[in-house]
Structure formats: C-alpha cells, structure tokens
Amino acid sequence: MELLKQRILQEGKALSEEILKVDSFLNHQIDPVLMMDIGEEFKRRFAGQEITKVLTVEASGIAVALMTGLALKVPVVFAKKKKASTISGNVYVGTVYSYTRQESYDIVVQDTYLKPEDKVMIIDDFLATGEASQGMVSLVEQSGAQLVGVGIVIEKVFQCGGQQLRDKGIWVESLVQVKSMQKGHIEFV
Amino acid sequence: MELLKQRILQEGKALSEEILKVDSFLNHQIDPVLMMDIGEEFKRRFAGQEITKVLTVEASGIAVALMTGLALKVPVVFAKKKKASTISGNVYVGTVYSYTRQESYDIVVQDTYLKPEDKVMIIDDFLATGEASQGMVSLVEQSGAQLVGVGIVIEKVFQCGGQQLRDKGIWVESLVQVKSMQKGHIEFV
Numbered sequence: 001m002e003l004l005k006q007r008i009l010q011e012g013k014a015l016s017e018e019i020l021k022v023d024s025f026l027n028h029q030i031d032p033v034l035m036m037d038i039g040e041e042f043k044r045r046f047a048g049q050e051i052t053k054v055l056t057v058e059a060s061g062i063a064v065a066l067m068t069g070l071a072l073k074v075p076v077v078f079a080k081k082k083k084a085s086t087i088s089g090n091v092y093v094g095t096v097y098s099y100t101r102q103e104s105y106d107i108v109v110q111d112t113y114l115k116p117e118d119k120v121m122i123i124d125d126f127l128a129t130g131e132a133s134q135g136m137v138s139l140v141e142q143s144g145a146q147l148v149g150v151g152i153v154i155e156k157v158f159q160c161g162g163q164q165l166r167d168k169g170i171w172v173e174s175l176v177q178v179k180s181m182q183k184g185h186i187e188f189v
Numbered sequence: 190m191e192l193l194k195q196r197i198l199q200e201g202k203a204l205s206e207e208i209l210k211v212d213s214f215l216n217h218q219i220d221p222v223l224m225m226d227i228g229e230e231f232k233r234r235f236a237g238q239e240i241t242k243v244l245t246v247e248a249s250g251i252a253v254a255l256m257t258g259l260a261l262k263v264p265v266v267f268a269k270k271k272k273a274s275t276i277s278g279n280v281y282v283g284t285v286y287s288y289t290r291q292e293s294y295d296i297v298v299q300d301t302y303l304k305p306e307d308k309v310m311i312i313d314d315f316l317a318t319g320e321a322s323q324g325m326v327s328l329v330e331q332s333g334a335q336l337v338g339v340g341i342v343i344e345k346v347f348q349c350g351g352q353q354l355r356d357k358g359i360w361v362e363s364l365v366q367v368k369s370m371q372k373g374h375i376e377f378v
Binding site: 023024025028029030031032033035036058059062063066067069070073074075076077078080109110112113 | 212213214217218219220221222224225247248251252255256258259262263264265266267269298299301302
C-alpha cells in the first residue's frame with residue numbers, strides 16, 4: 001500500500017533495529033481518513049470471503065479493525081487484555097507474551113461474541129514476533145469459528161511472526177512489510 | 190439520540206444500580222455503523238467550533254473518538270493508560286481513579302500531539318463519576334490548548350460527574366442520559 005509506505009517514510013521513526021514508532025498516525029495519534037483507506041484495502045484483499053466478524057485486541061488494533069468492520073458492514077470484537085469486572089459468563093482466554101514490555105498477559109473474549117458459525121478476520125496494527133496474532137488465533141479456535149485470515153498494517157518480516165503463521169497455513173495479508181531497520185533508516189520488502 | 194436509546198433498551202443490561210453493560214455494540218463488540226452515526230451526531234452538536242483534535246483515552250473511547258474524528262476530518266489522540274516504552278520526549282500526565290477496578294492509573298499524552306493552538310474535543314463512551322474526563326481535561330490544560338467541550342455517549346447522571354464538569358463551565362454533550370437503574374431496568378432522563 002503505497003500511501004502507507006509514504007507515511008511511514010515521512011513520519012515513522014526507527015528507534016532501533018526492532019522498534020518502529022508510528023505514533024503520529026497509527027497508535028497514539030490516529031489519522032481517521034488513512035484508517036478508512038486501510039479498512040477499504042483489507043476489504044479488497046479479502047473480497048468474497050463472507051466475513052461475519054472482525055477480531056482485534058485492545059488498544060491500538062481497535063482503530064484499524066473498526067474501519068475494516070465499517071467497510072465490510074460487520075461487527076468488530078476487541079479482545080480485552082485482562083478479565084474486566086463487567087465481563088460475565090464464559091470467556092475464551094489466550095496468553096500473549098509481550099517482548100516490548102517483557103511480561104505475559106491474557107487476552108479475553110466473551111463467548112457470546114465469537115460463535116461456531118462465524119467467519120472471522122483478525123486485524124492488528126503490527127506483526128512482529130506474532131504473539132498477539134497467535135493469541136487471537138487461539139481465541140478463534142476455542143470458539144469453533146472459521147478463521148478466514150489475518151490482516152496486518154505493518155509486518156516486520158525479520159521478526160518471523162508472519163512466517164510462523166503462514167507455515168501453519170494461515171492466510172496473512174500485510175499492507176506494508178518492513179525488511180530491516182537501522183536507527184533512522186527503514187527498508188521495505 | 191433515539192437510535193442509541195433503543196439499542197440500550199434492547200441490548201443493554203443493568204447489572205446493578207450502577208453498572209450498565211453495553212458490550213454488544215459499544216465496548217467489547219462494536220457496531221461500526223452505529224459508531225459512525227454517533228460521530229456524525231457529535232459533529233452536529235459541536236458544529237461551527239473549528240475543532241482541530243479529538244482526545245480520548247484507551248481503550249473503549251477509541252471507536253467513538255475515531256468516528257468523530259472522521260466526521261470532523263481531524264486527527265484523534267488517545268491517551269495511554271501508562272507510560273509505554275515507545276513514548277519518548279515530554280508527556281502530559283493525568284491521574285484517574287477507577288471505581289470499577291478500585292485503583293488509580295496514569296493517563297499519558299505525548300506533548301507533540303496537543304499544542305497550545307489546538308481546539309480540543311474530549312470524547313468518551315461513559316461519564317459516571319467523571320474521573321476519566323477530569324483526567325483528560327487536565328491533559329488539555331497542561332498543553333495550553335483550548336477545550337471546546339466534552340462529548341459522551343452515555344452519561345449516568347446519578348453519579349454526578351457530568352454535573353461537576355458543567356459546574357466548572359465545561360460544555361458537556363451526552364447523547365443519552367441515564368437517570369436511574371435497577372437490576373434489569375433502565376430509566377432515561
């Protein structure tokens with residue numbers, strides 16, 4: 001997605017070989033019009049799949065997932081990062097290890113919102129080691145729903161999470177793939 | 190907003206006199222089309238105000254704020270609930286006490302994204318005791334930006350947070366005002 005590459009080159013900051021900061025339009029300040037374009041692009045890439053639900057995890061996946069849900073006219077479910085006091089009934093739970101924060105946390109979806117008859121598209125802003133995506137895949141598996149695929153805004157291919165998902169036979173669409181980074185320099189695939 | 194009242198009556202659950210669960214369309218599963226209608230409604234209510242930024246706090250405020258930003262064609266900033274490792278530079282910090290979780294947490298915005306020349310609209314899904322809104326008002330004050338007003342999807346008027354904001358001279362627009370709740374019963378103003 002050329003428009004997105006340009007924004008990353010203009011505004012993104014490679015803080016190290018692993019950390020790409022895109023806080024000005026994706027995950028602290030958000031550009032709603034760009035998010036709408038991204039949602040439409042995911043709709044095109046997964047055209048004809050009769051998706052019934054978009055699944056993401058709070059917080060920075062919500063904007064992209066919402067616009068994808070708007071494009072597809074289907075509900076968006078966001079997994080919560082711990083069991084909130086207002087979640088009642090049965091839940092699906094996945095465990096995610098965050099390399100950034102160096103801690104594990106649970107992601108939770110109430111079973112009411114993922115059903116065996118659902119066809120689910122997982123959406124997230126970043127795919128690096130793939131921990132969050134794997135956690136969401138587990139939620140979909142627990143529910144018995146069909147996983148259509150995983151849509152990612154920025155994949156850091158050198159961190160291999162995307163490869164692991166594809167090796168499992170999962171359809172992964174990344175709008176931009178970053179091949180390598182050095183402080184101040186970003187190279188795309 | 191009549192459409193929203195109907196959804197609350199159809200799908201909302203009053204779990205107690207204080208807790209209203211609207212997980213099926215607002216803060217666990219999200220209805221993107223309803224969110225767009227809500228965004229347009231906030232645009233109408235704050236018409237002519239030349240808003241330059243929409244501010245909310247992660248996670249459940251993001252969907253409503255994003256659609257309001259889309260309607261207004263301005264960026265959306267979401268305050269983060271703790272200082273993330275990728276936030277660098279100077280930040281504004283507000284402290285919020287959560288009665289639901291019975292703990293305090295910090296909300297943080299990088300100073301790059303709120304400037305003295307900004308005209309800011311605060312958006313949140315719920316207004317109860319007003320702790321989160323007061324925290325965001327503090328962030329706007331620290332930045333020197335102008336606060337235009339606060340847009341709320343559901344205000345629980347019996348918890349007085351809205352009254353406290355209005356007593357300070359802050360313009361508060363709530364799309365739905367809940368007067369009282371009992372288990373299984375919801376009464377609007």
